[in-house]
Amino acid sequence: MNLSVNGVPHNIESAPLTSLLDVLREELQITSAKAGCEQGGCGACTVLIDGEPQRSCLTPVVAVEGAEITTVEGLGTPNDLAPVQQAFTHHYAAQCGFCTSGMMLAAHAYVEHGGTEDREAIQDALGGHVCRCTGYVKIIDAVAAVARGDSFDATLTAAGTRMTNLGGVA
Amino acid sequence: MKAVGARVPRYDGVAHATGRTEFVDDVRVPGTLWVKALRSPSHHADITRLDVSAAVAMKGVRAVITADDVPLLEYGHLSALGIPADEPLLAKGEVRYKGQPIAVVAADDEEIAQAAVDAIGLDLTEKPALFDIRKAFDADAPRIHQWGNWYTHFEGGMDRRQIRKGNIEDAFDKADVIVQGVYRPAAIEHVPLETQVSLVVPEANGRLTIYSCTQALYFSMGVVAAHLQLPLNKLKFVGGTVGGGFGGKVDTATETICALLAQKSGRPVKWRWTREEEFLCSSTRAPWHMEIADAVTKDGWILGRKMLTLHDSGAYSRFSPYGLTKHSFHHTGAYSIPNLEFDGYVVYTNRVPTTAMRGFGVTSVSFATETHLSRIAHELGVDPFELRLKNANRIGDTSPNQIAYTDPSTVPTILAIANALGHKLTPDYRAMTRDPRSGDLLPEHLVAQIGSTEGH
Amino acid sequence: MAVHKGRGFAAIEYPTGMNQNGDPSQAWIKVKPDGRIDVFAGTSDIGNGSKTIQSQIVAETIGVPYEWITYDNSNTDSSPVCTGTFASRATFVAGKAAEKAALAVRARILEIAGKELEIDPADLEIVDGEVLAKGAPQKKISVSDVAAAATWTYGELITGTGAQLKPYASIVEPETGKVDLSPHSAISYASCAAEVEVDDETGIITVLRLWQCYDVGKSINPTLVEGQIEGGAMQGLGLGILENCYPYYPSVEHRGGEFGSYLTPGMEDMPQIDTIIIENPSADGPYGAKGIGEMANNAQPPAIASAVFDAVGVWVTELPITPERVLRALEANAEPRRIGKLVIFDEELSINTVGNGPVKLEVLV
Numbered sequence: 001m002n003l004s005v006n007g008v009p010h011n012i013e014s015a016p017l018t019s020l021l022d023v024l025r026e027e028l029q030i031t032s033a034k035a036g037c038e039q040g041g042c043g044a045c046t047v048l049i050d051g052e053p054q055r056s057c058l059t060p061v062v063a064v065e066g067a068e069i070t071t072v073e074g075l076g077t078p079n080d081l082a083p084v085q086q087a088f089t090h091h092y093a094a095q096c097g098f099c100t101s102g103m104m105l106a107a108h109a110y111v112e113h114g115g116t117e118d119r120e121a122i123q124d125a126l127g128g129h130v131c132r133c134t135g136y137v138k139i140i141d142a143v144a145a146v147a148r149g150d151s152f153d154a155t156l157t158a159a160g161t162r163m164t165n166l167g168g169v170a
Numbered sequence: 171m172k173a174v175g176a177r178v179p180r181y182d183g184v185a186h187a188t189g190r191t192e193f194v195d196d197v198r199v200p201g202t203l204w205v206k207a208l209r210s211p212s213h214h215a216d217i218t219r220l221d222v223s224a225a226v227a228m229k230g231v232r233a234v235i236t237a238d239d240v241p242l243l244e245y246g247h248l249s250a251l252g253i254p255a256d257e258p259l260l261a262k263g264e265v266r267y268k269g270q271p272i273a274v275v276a277a278d279d280e281e282i283a284q285a286a287v288d289a290i291g292l293d294l295t296e297k298p299a300l301f302d303i304r305k306a307f308d309a310d311a312p313r314i315h316q317w318g319n320w321y322t323h324f325e326g327g328m329d330r331r332q333i334r335k336g337n338i339e340d341a342f343d344k345a346d347v348i349v350q351g352v353y354r355p356a357a358i359e360h361v362p363l364e365t366q367v368s369l370v371v372p373e374a375n376g377r378l379t380i381y382s383c384t385q386a387l388y389f390s391m392g393v394v395a396a397h398l399q400l401p402l403n404k405l406k407f408v409g410g411t412v413g414g415g416f417g418g419k420v421d422t423a424t425e426t427i428c429a430l431l432a433q434k435s436g437r438p439v440k441w442r443w444t445r446e447e448e449f450l451c452s453s454t455r456a457p458w459h460m461e462i463a464d465a466v467t468k469d470g471w472i473l474g475r476k477m478l479t480l481h482d483s484g485a486y487s488r489f490s491p492y493g494l495t496k497h498s499f500h501h502t503g504a505y506s507i508p509n510l511e512f513d514g515y516v517v518y519t520n521r522v523p524t525t526a527m528r529g530f531g532v533t534s535v536s537f538a539t540e541t542h543l544s545r546i547a548h549e550l551g552v553d554p555f556e557l558r559l560k561n562a563n564r565i566g567d568t569s570p571n572q573i574a575y576t577d578p579s580t581v582p583t584i585l586a587i588a589n590a591l592g593h594k595l596t597p598d599y600r601a602m603t604r605d606p607r608s609g610d611l612l613p614e615h616l617v618a619q620i621g622s623t624e625g626h
Numbered sequence: 627m628a629v630h631k632g633r634g635f636a637a638i639e640y641p642t643g644m645n646q647n648g649d650p651s652q653a654w655i656k657v658k659p660d661g662r663i664d665v666f667a668g669t670s671d672i673g674n675g676s677k678t679i680q681s682q683i684v685a686e687t688i689g690v691p692y693e694w695i696t697y698d699n700s701n702t703d704s705s706p707v708c709t710g711t712f713a714s715r716a717t718f719v720a721g722k723a724a725e726k727a728a729l730a731v732r733a734r735i736l737e738i739a740g741k742e743l744e745i746d747p748a749d750l751e752i753v754d755g756e757v758l759a760k761g762a763p764q765k766k767i768s769v770s771d772v773a774a775a776a777t778w779t780y781g782e783l784i785t786g787t788g789a790q791l792k793p794y795a796s797i798v799e800p801e802t803g804k805v806d807l808s809p810h811s812a813i814s815y816a817s818c819a820a821e822v823e824v825d826d827e828t829g830i831i832t833v834l835r836l837w838q839c840y841d842v843g844k845s846i847n848p849t850l851v852e853g854q855i856e857g858g859a860m861q862g863l864g865l866g867i868l869e870n871c872y873p874y875y876p877s878v879e880h881r882g883g884e885f886g887s888y889l890t891p892g893m894e895d896m897p898q899i900d901t902i903i904i905e906n907p908s909a910d911g912p913y914g915a916k917g918i919g920e921m922a923n924n925a926q927p928p929a930i931a932s933a934v935f936d937a938v939g940v941w942v943t944e945l946p947i948t949p950e951r952v953l954r955a956l957e958a959n960a961e962p963r964r965i966g967k968l969v970i971f972d973e974e975l976s977i978n979t980v981g982n983g984p985v986k987l988e989v990l991v
Contacts, residue, residue: 031196032189034413036363037445041885044363072189085187089179092849095857096673097186098193098363098413123893130885132361132414133673134853135860136893157177160852165845165903169582170603173685173692174913177849181677181697213878268878302876307983326800333803345967348989352972355927355945357871358864361890385670386710387702402702410699412711415672416861420712446883454871461976461987478977478987482876495797496645499809504639512803515985521878526712528861529920532640533927537865540636540928541943544935549969554932558637571797571805579815579841579906584637586839586902587817591633 001065005030006074016062021045023061024071032072032101036130043129046102047071053106072101075108083146084108090152091142095133103129107143117144137161182411193413194367194381195442202369203232203276205424205431205441206283208290209451210265210272213299213520214312217263221291222273228289230282233435236273237262240430241399247421247488249396254323256315257486257523259397259426265294266314266485267522269451276431276439299520303459303480306517314485314518321483321491321516329515331491331498333570336509336619341474344615345465349546353462353538357482358455359448360527364413366423366452367442370432378432381408382425385415393422394429405429417526421453421488456490456524457482458497458534462542465509470552472561473615474509477501479535483516484523489530490516496531499571503539504580505558506567508619555588559599566606566620574621578604627827631834634932637817640921641810642718642911648794649713651720652706653727655684657735657784659777661755661770663690665697665727668708669720674919675850676716680724682846683912687728688735689752690769706787714917717846718811719790721912726788734784739772741780812908814916815841818862818925821897822933826956829949831867831934833895836926839902843916851903851918858922859899864891865923866930867946943972 003010005028014023021038024030024047036044038057045057048070076082084104087093094100103126110125122143131139141161145152185191222234237243237260246255261272273290277283298312305311306319313319322329342348369381384390387407395402412419424441431439443452459480465473479497483490494514501512529536547554562580569575581604588595598610607616643649653667665684671677681695699705708720732752739757740747749760757772759765776782795807821835836859845851868889873880882888907914927945935941940955963970968989973979978986 029198031192034193034363035195035442036365037885039445039884039886041445042363072187076188078184078188078190081184081187085184089183089187092180092183092853094180094183094186094673095675095853096363096412096414097182097191100186101189104187127892127894130361130363130890130892132363132416132861132890133857135856135858135899136896137856137899138853140893154179157179157183157849159177160849160856160901162898162900163848163852163903164901165848165905166586167905169579169586169904169906170605173682174846175844175848176682176692178678178682178692178847180675180850181681182671301878302980304977304980305982307981307985309983311983324800325797328800331803332801334801335803342989348968350968350970350987350989351941351943352975353943354875354975355865356869356875358869359871359888361888384710385672385712386708387668387670387699387705388707389710391702405702407702408700410668410670410677410701410705412670412672415670415711417712419672420710445885449871449883449888450881457872457875459977463987463989476987476989478985480977480985492645496641498803499645500639500641504637504815513985519876521872528858528922529640529924530713531645532638532921533865533924536636536638536640536924537927537931537945538943540638540925541931541941544634544636544928544932545941545971548935554635558635562637563639571803571809573805573808575813577812577906577908578639579904580637580639580817582904582906583815583817583839583841586904587635587819587837590837590839590900590902591819 003069005069006071012061014061017060020056020059020061020064024056030071030073034098043102044099046105048105048109051109053109072104086152087142087146091138091158093139093142099129099131103139111146115147117147191411193364193411194369194383197369197381199371199438202438202440203435204280204283205274205276205439206287207271208273208287210261210268210270212265212294212296213268214297215265215294216297217265218295219291219293224289225275225286228286230278231275231286232437233276233431234273235430235434236260240397242397245393245396248492253487253491267520269522274427274431276435301519301521303482303517303519319518321487331494331514333498333510333512335570338474338476338509338511341509342465345473346468347549348463348465349549350463351542351545353460353541355458355534355537357457358527360416360418362414362416362418365443365445365448368424368428369438369440370428371438372432372436377404377406378429379406379408380425380429383412383419384409384422385412385419390422390425394426397426398429416528417530418452420526451522453523453525455527460534460538462538464542464546466546468550470550470557470560471613472505472507475507476511479514481516482524483518484521485518486523488523488525490524493531497535500532501535502570503536504563505561506563506616508616510570555584555593555595556599558584559602564604564607568619568621629823629825630937631823632933632937633819633821634929634936635819636925636928638921638925639813639815640924641813642917643715643811644713646795646809647792649709649715649719650789650791651708651723652789653724654706654787655727655731655785657731657773659773661773662694665695665724666705667699667720667724668702668705669699669716670711672711674711674716675847676711678850679717679846680721683721683724684728687725688732690755714920717915718911718917722790723788725912727786730786730788731784735769735772738776738780739767742767742775812843812911812916814918814921816921816925818929820926820929820933822930822937824934824937824952826938829952831947833863833897833930835897836899839904840918841904841906842918843908843911844905844914846913846915854919854922855901859926860891860896861923862926863895865945866927870946
């Protein structure tokens, strides 16, 4: 069967019921999608299937025959980062980085579909993606910044929201 | 621009944002075998038969190991600190928690490995299990270890961690009110997004390259070297990039077993725990049981504290004696309490061993003592901020183990939040600092506990 | 039946480095022929940012741009001992080792620059990749040229090593817990107020706001400090009202084996968080830093428990404070037992009630 990943056509040899996640990671050696739970519960394996974020761990490859799959490798490269990648870097929206690929693809789709900087709308769109490091604050900041159309200075990072530094105090 | 204090780009930021950060599971070595474990279905039982012959004979199975294959079966995480080993790498003769690994298989793929595990013969004789740490001291409690149900190797051969300071009976005599309460925070999973994983590659020169998600490369290398009885030059740990840890990856969960399987099979071996294994079989933050009785005056001075802590260690000790000791050193929280009587026990139960997690030993005591202070403030009708400011540790006050505090910031952090909330404080409290005690803030009961203000 | 608001407060402290110390970290640095800096350390980055922090410390200490640093913690063949990334020690202890190694490298650079410039190294400083004569900055040589001179003229490799180890603090009196040395490095401090809403019909708690204050010593990287504080707040909220491996503890039954049955906090659970940072420098941390990674989830649970009491008048002292526990507490509406000056809460939970062994906490009046 055939599949296009990040614009490159592939002839897939894995069995039809193999998960799309395993096809990407084990057959095609595209490792940005992560096996966080393989239960559909964490979102670390999320990829875009014809532009829609989906859990690749629960998707049998046969179900997406002929589809266009986008992984983070298809968003941008280190020298040419997509806006969502710039935003996640600028806002430190990744700590350990394990949930980041899935989180960014969901965020990218949200903005592509006209999502705004409204925090509750972002929470709705990315709800179900588990991050255990950040407390989600900087992730939401990053997604809001992309939705606003901010430009990002690659030499600096963003100051956190609702943070005050009093310096030394007796 | 100066580097310290600057909001520089994360060293690994672009790698994270492009999916190029390489975690252990992203390393690809041709011919890597897959691992599955036979885990105990019982909470507490004797192993009366373990037969791996059918698994060994299966096509595609490259290595099977049991306790008999481990050069040093028991190695304590904290042996270097004199805490004796009590946990076998693989169960031998007895299982003490559900999910405890008994035998492990490396095979050509996941399905064969699971089929081989299913083919292992295992007979168990069930024994009564202990789950409630409050019943561990009962005469008729099920017995978990041959030496008993609690750890007995604290300094001086003591079976508990003790803190004693000042004159506790005098404090309780002089108290206007004594408030007693019980606090029980729960076991918590670490839930790193990357589950426990390692990949071990046997090299041509006889070394083992161990790709590991450990939070502590050298620490885990020491654990593997001890179990395998190898010098450190035979091992190379590769890692340093971890998909979340929170304390759970201070355990060396998969590395030793993969190393043994790689030695036995001569092939690269990877073991990545399923999310279900991570939830059900990996170690957790410990549940704690804390009882506090505080002797207080009606205007809110804390004269003394009696405290009893039971630390639910699960089936084995791991880091629990360390965690309890740390807990005891911090059982006064951010305050000066001059008279103390603390007793703490590391208690075994037939649950998955507990381990370090963010705030190890102190998260529990912060919950207990701070909730208790709020209760006391309410009982006395004293403002909860003022109660805390009054008793807050200050420069020169001494800790439970009689070390002077040199840079306490309790007063400024409390005042910062009082200001943020617009909480009304009297001018005396509003003007308070962390400077050494004097005047009204040095009542008679605190005079004897002042230590040196020189640095330590 | 109504929704009630309440506020609670807590203040905490937490030590940096392993309890009782004895936990070494080491680093070594070499300088490439063009002055770029390679740092080797064994400190795992678990997302906390130790690669970034140690690179910043080395850049600052030597006096070169952050972008010049390559940081390698990838393996135990090239990297020296680090006890590990836990006990809030990665910045304080491992960062101190990196600072010491960088100081050694800085001294070697100044020595060779001194030969090149024919100026006493004590009269030189390094600013932004250039070695300058103090008070006469027109007399200068770039660190790149110094490294080239070391390599091609003097036949030397510029390196530096650093190790940090606070000696093990022994308990010299097991009966009292008295120690012979301070059993930790710096102590960090924090306080937290929580505002909650409790529905007395469903028992559901919503954390509406958190106000937090942390003394971090020195923010070596303010964005990383914020990340620790925000992530900690989430885990503290999980501890307070959501997470539990054993829903019917001490029973081991009904453990959750998947995300749907173990409640990690989600995006929608996060309240508004206002944070105040204080920088009272530690005496011996790198640039005055303290370690705050772990303590960031310690203050929220007691603040939330006190806020729940403020809202609905019941103390729930078993965590997490689930809707079921709130409703049971409201139904029981328990009062403490009062005997003379003694006020006894939670007797039904006490080992005095549940256990039959010799271990008790009894206060006789």
